[in-house]
Amino acid sequence: MAKAKTVYRCTDCGAESPKWGGRCEGCGEWNTMVEERVAATPARARGSAAPAGGAHAGTAGATRRLRDVDGAESQRWRTGLGEFDFVLGGGIVPGSVVLVGGEPGIGKSTLLLQVAALLTRAGRPCLYVSGEESALQVKLRAARLDGGADEVELLSETALETIAATALERRPAALVVDSIQTVYTAELEGAPGNVGQVRECAARLMRLAKDTGIAVILVGHVTKGGGIAGPKTLEHIVDTVLYFEGDGTLDHRVLRATKNRFGSVDEIGVFRMTGGGLVPVANPSELFLGDRAAPASGSAVTALIEGSRPVLLEVQALAAKAGFGTPQRVATGYDGRRLALLLAVLERRAGLAFGTLDVFLNVVGGARLVDPAGDLAVAMALASSVFDRALPADAIFLGELGLGGEIRPVAQAERRLGEAARMGMRLAYLSERGVPRSVPPGLRAVGVRTVADCCRTLFP
Numbered sequence: 001m002a003k004a005k006t007v008y009r010c011t012d013c014g015a016e017s018p019k020w021g022g023r024c025e026g027c028g029e030w031n032t033m034v035e036e037r038v039a040a041t042p043a044r045a046r047g048s049a050a051p052a053g054g055a056h057a058g059t060a061g062a063t064r065r066l067r068d069v070d071g072a073e074s075q076r077w078r079t080g081l082g083e084f085d086f087v088l089g090g091g092i093v094p095g096s097v098v099l100v101g102g103e104p105g106i107g108k109s110t111l112l113l114q115v116a117a118l119l120t121r122a123g124r125p126c127l128y129v130s131g132e133e134s135a136l137q138v139k140l141r142a143a144r145l146d147g148g149a150d151e152v153e154l155l156s157e158t159a160l161e162t163i164a165a166t167a168l169e170r171r172p173a174a175l176v177v178d179s180i181q182t183v184y185t186a187e188l189e190g191a192p193g194n195v196g197q198v199r200e201c202a203a204r205l206m207r208l209a210k211d212t213g214i215a216v217i218l219v220g221h222v223t224k225g226g227g228i229a230g231p232k233t234l235e236h237i238v239d240t241v242l243y244f245e246g247d248g249t250l251d252h253r254v255l256r257a258t259k260n261r262f263g264s265v266d267e268i269g270v271f272r273m274t275g276g277g278l279v280p281v282a283n284p285s286e287l288f289l290g291d292r293a294a295p296a297s298g299s300a301v302t303a304l305i306e307g308s309r310p311v312l313l314e315v316q317a318l319a320a321k322a323g324f325g326t327p328q329r330v331a332t333g334y335d336g337r338r339l340a341l342l343l344a345v346l347e348r349r350a351g352l353a354f355g356t357l358d359v360f361l362n363v364v365g366g367a368r369l370v371d372p373a374g375d376l377a378v379a380m381a382l383a384s385s386v387f388d389r390a391l392p393a394d395a396i397f398l399g400e401l402g403l404g405g406e407i408r409p410v411a412q413a414e415r416r417l418g419e420a421a422r423m424g425m426r427l428a429y430l431s432e433r434g435v436p437r438s439v440p441p442g443l444r445a446v447g448v449r450t451v452a453d454c455c456r457t458l459f460p
């Protein structure tokens with residue numbers, strides 16, 4: 001048995017230190033250093049022991065020209081779960097490692113069980129390793145899924161060595177490990193979920209994937225801070241990192257790629273959680289537009305670019321007479337400081353007074369609005385609420401606001417207008433300088449120069 005030594009490791013950034021400290025020297029976080037025992041001799045999987053002969057000892061490896069490397073990049077396995085394939089960049093790449101992170105209860109196990117079932121049904125057997133739930137629990141979940149998941153091979157196990165040996169023997173197309181925080185290797189001391197364990201197990205599963213061509217999908221829980229529990233280093237090891245997010249109270253879920261060695265990042269996939277599992281939402285605009293049958297004051301629509309897709313989004317504002325004290329400013333799905341800035345611009349450049357009003361801003365459907373192109377929509381929603389007059393229900397607003405009240409052109413205006421036209425919008429207010437040469441049929445573009453200009457046009 002190898003001699004063990006003790007090190008201290010930060011649970012946030014993974015920095016290692018020989019002595020304990022209240023604060024991590026790597027990232028500066030407090031109370032994140034935990035004790036970890038590591039084998040003093042290098043673990044087998046990390047490579048063969050270096051022969052004696054100094055720092056440069058070792059045997060030469062075989063090299064080859066890139067053109068002689070086999071395999072086409074284009075090989076991907078489509079699962080048939082449209083939004084999942086889309087976020088991955090067209091499907092699962094054999095031999096890749098995908099990490100799916102998300103808060104407990106968001107639907108990671110459901111998503112991956114569906115993926116495993118679809119792949120299995122398409123003739124690509126999957127091995128689903130559950131370290132969190134009993135076989136019966138997984139079966140009960142499977143029974144609720146539309147289409148069922150009866151053919152998926154299940155292994156209830158947390159020992160990495162057993163998982164790897166089973167995968168090597170069964171040779172599934174894909175291996176799902178739910179979750180990486182429950183897996184441990186006997187070669188390291190320390191409980192499952194501790195940083196060293198998580199990292200070592202992920203690294204070994206990575207090696208398994210590269211050696212065998214099995215696609216490995218890891219589930220990772222998210223910490224309070226929003227990162228995947230344990231070290232950032234886990235994100236460096238894997239090929240692709242997906243985050244599964246959503247508002248616990250709403251039934252839609254967003255899958256987002258934050259790292260992808262085989263595709264673009266910032267793509268999103270939208271799903272709805274139903275009684276029969278997750279259903280892809282092919283038309284996210286419908287979800288974020290809310291129920292716009294009866295136009296009310298304080299509501300405005302804008303178009304964002306999410307990844308490569310334009311999505312329409314509704315913002316709602318309510319400006320109401322404040323009680324005693326400092327008026328409230330409450331923003332949901334929107335940056336509070338940006339709201340303060342837009343209020344100041346409206347006050348100075350368009351003469352609207354918010355000093356005695358409580359202001360509430362809400363982005364519909366639990367979405368987040370960070371694109372500055374949404375400024376004009378937020379400003380017009382606020383103005384509409386102050387005047388208590390509804391904006392045209394079939395209008396969208398695109399524009400970034402400058403401190404002088406000027407409206408700036410937005411990137412990819414044509415694609416945003418295209419989506420607006422597709423969703424039945426007939427009017428688009430945007431910067432005079434940013435009206436694209438071709439506007440989709442059925443849509444009229446109105447160029448406006450300043451926020452005051454826009455207010456005068458809409459509320460004469």
Ligand code: TYD
Pocket residue numbers: 102103104105106107108109110111141144145273274275276277278
């Ligand atoms: P789960 O996949 O267990 O989440 P995670 O693995 O991320 O912790 O799913 C959690 C919730 O999903 C659970 O509260 C029940 C709900 N759910 C449905 O609404 N419909 C379904 O078909 C299934 C299987 C689960």
Ligand code: MG
Pocket residue numbers: 105108109110132178
């Ligand atoms: Mg789960």
